[in-house]
Amino acid sequence: MNPQVERTEILVIGAGPAGSVAAAMLRRQGRQVLILERQAFPRFSIGESLLPQSMEYIEAAGLLQDVVQAGFQYKNGAAFVRSEATTEFDFRDKFSPGWGTTYQVQRADFDDVLARGAERMGATLRFGDEVLSVQPGRPAQVQVRRPDGSEYTIEAGFILDASGFARLLPRLLDLESPSNFPVRGAIFCHVRDHIPAGAGFDRNKILITTHPEHVDVWYWTIPFSNGCCSLGVVAEPSFFARYPGTDLEKLQAIVGEDPNLARLLGNAEWAVLPVRTITGYSANVSSLWGEGYALLGNAGEFLDPVFSSGVTIAFKSAQLASDCLAREHAGETVDWEQDFSVPLRAGVKTFRRFVEAWYAGGFQKIIYHPDPQPEVRRMISSILAGYAWDTNNPYVADASGRRLRVLEELCSA
Incomplete structure (x- = not known):
């Protein structure tokens, strides 16, 4: 047996939320x-x-207590201004039924808590090992470089790519496809x-603030339990190009254009993280899948940060993939397109x-409408809470988006 070849049932590339869960x-x-986490x-x-x-x-993965005990900021909703x-x-x-609270982290x-939790449950976790190449199949051949520069091969029964924005398998296997979203930063x-x-x-x-003059520019303000906030602004690159100076000066200038944020952050110490x-x-x-592999979370698709959907999509992909692998292990035939993708x-x-x-402005008319219908508002609240797979919700079940467009028109009248 070649000592430089290691075998594993399932290789997970990346120890972020999708990979650890x-x-x-x-x-x-x-x-x-x-x-393996680079x-x-x-x-x-x-x-x-x-x-x-x-x-x-998180609960289904057996990691709930790990997260609860970590002392993160409790979250029960979203405010819009x-x-x-x-x-x-x-x-x-x-x-939708289910959890109505979570955390801001x-x-x-948070990622370290999840990764250590997966390790506690028996997963082998290696930091610093970098995947160099992948030959897909069952088994797949994966070439890996250790932190000391030496290399070895992993023979994996299945690969889950949870490499996030690094998008390892999409790059190595030429799977990338253009996004039809406008470029934003x-x-x-x-x-x-x-x-x-x-x-x-x-x-x-979380506080989501729409720029007072530009409907497609928005700010996030995410409070943490340690007295800090994550603060950011999202816009097209041409908007940022209007502002001189460093990135910090640009951010401060754009925040200063919103009176409410300028008031709230009047005493803030800026850039405690760069x-x-x-x-x-x-x-x-x-x-999202191929022979012997599947793409999880941001490795497959990332939309936009406005409704904080990224981690939820990552977790959902982890749940669907692990369910498919369980069925395969039990001897069932799994159609990865129909059962996962x-x-x-x-x-x-x-x-x-x-x-x-949201970016077109129609959903903002719904969000800011002064006299919302309570049941419709609860349906919208469910989607903002992440329940985008609950087809009992008419706004989820309507794949054409017609119901949302009608609501926009009613709120514009």
Whole structure:
């Protein structure tokens, strides 16, 4: 036997949320799982405001107590502000059954908690090992480089690519497909906010602010349990190009254009974590699976950060893939297109409809409408809470988007 060839039942590439939850779910099935993570944890990542639907998958993976005990900021909803218009959604008051609360998390800590939890459940976890090449199949041949520069081969019965924005298999196997979303970017950092009690800021909710003059420009303000906030602005690159100076100066200038944010953050200490930028993050692939592999989370498709759907989609992909692998292991024939790709893309398509309507301005008319119909509002609340796969919700079941367009028209009258 070649000592440089290692065999594993399932190889997970990436120890972020999708990879760790998939690994934990597979360990609950008794499967042999190896996780390779190129970076050292903890490490910074974006996507810090979870949706309540995520908690179902964390619980199913056996990682609920790991997350609960970590001391993250409790979250029960979302607040929206545009100029004088304000509204908020309490995710406990929603159409779909299930979790109505979750957390707002520093991803460096959250991802580390999940990865260590998967390791506690018996997954083998290696940091610093980088996948160089993949020859798909059953088994697949994977060439890996250790931190010391030496290389070895893994023979894997199945690969789950949870490499996130690195999009390893899409790049190596030429699976990338153009996204039809306009190119947008984000400038963001962490601030120590010093927002006083009574300032009208609910730390149990993410605050989404629409720019007072530009309907397609918005800010996120995500409070954490340590007195800091994640603060960012999303816009097309041409908007950012109007502002001189450093990325921090651009961010401060754009935040200063919104009176409510300028008031809330008047005493803030800026950039307690460095200012970062990301551009052109929307992505797609020609297929979410192939012979002996499946793509999880951002490795497959990423829409937009506006409704914090990324981690929920990642968890859903982990749940669907682990269910398919369990059925295969039991001797069933699995149609990965119908059993994995189609249901995953259905929820993504629901989020997509609402994201597109947000940037076009129509969904904002719904969000900020002064006299919403309570039952419709609960249906909208469910989608904002992540329940994009609940086809009992008419706004999920209507794949054409006609119901949403009619609602936009009613709220525009």
